[in-house]
Amino acid sequence: MRTPLAPLALVLVAAPLLLGLSACSSADSDSSGGASGEKETATFQDWQLEFARCMRDAGHEYADPKADGTQNFSLGEGETADSLMADSTTCTKTVEKKLGKRPVAEKDEQAKRDREAQDDCLRKEGVDVPTTGAVDLSGVPASTLTKCDIAPPPEGFNSAG
Incomplete structure (x- = not known):
């Protein structure tokens, strides 16, 4: 049985945003060298799509973002909020490595x-x-x-x- 969790959705959407905001102050000093062109051109939508893919790859029911940037998901049977948050943190780091920090929504x-x-x-x-x-x-x-x-x-x- 799948249980929609609107309050948890807010946490999961907010967690990557907070991680992104906490890194904003050090973004200028993070010059990792190498090819960073893709990182600098990722849109908010690109970032959200990649995050959703990562969450699905981790086994979660995680829909692609809507045009307004919101994302829906369900906590599947046997899943816990802790595992969802852990995967959210992991996916945030994974997507940041690929696309850079989460861009601010338009x-x-x-x-x-x-x-x-x-x-x-x-x-x-x-x-x-x-x-x-x-x-x-x-x-x-x-x-x-x-x-x-x-x-x-x-x-x-x-x-x-």
Whole structure:
């Protein structure tokens, strides 16, 4: 009997992402030499497909990623979450050796560009926007938020709680 495990799916999708993010800071210093052309040109989709193949080769029911990057899988009879996580870690390392670090999904890159544009707009409008952390928009006029392509909070919303 196969049991769909949506919560475990989140862990398995997040695990390779976290491994990829943890290696981002050292990616520039990892010059392994040799032919790295393929590693530099792998797309997010290529990386996800290779990861899915590796998981299937390890004996797991692991579907190819959908267009939005999500992947579905089932924990087969006799499989454990521990074995699935161990194989996920192994496959992440295997795919990184073949294709390099996991590329950032285009939708994540676009969201980052959108946030940066909104922050720049807010700064031009005189709002103090820190380079890291959350931005308090409670005192920002709705017209400024609209100008910066930020949806104003619903009327009566009080962020102070």
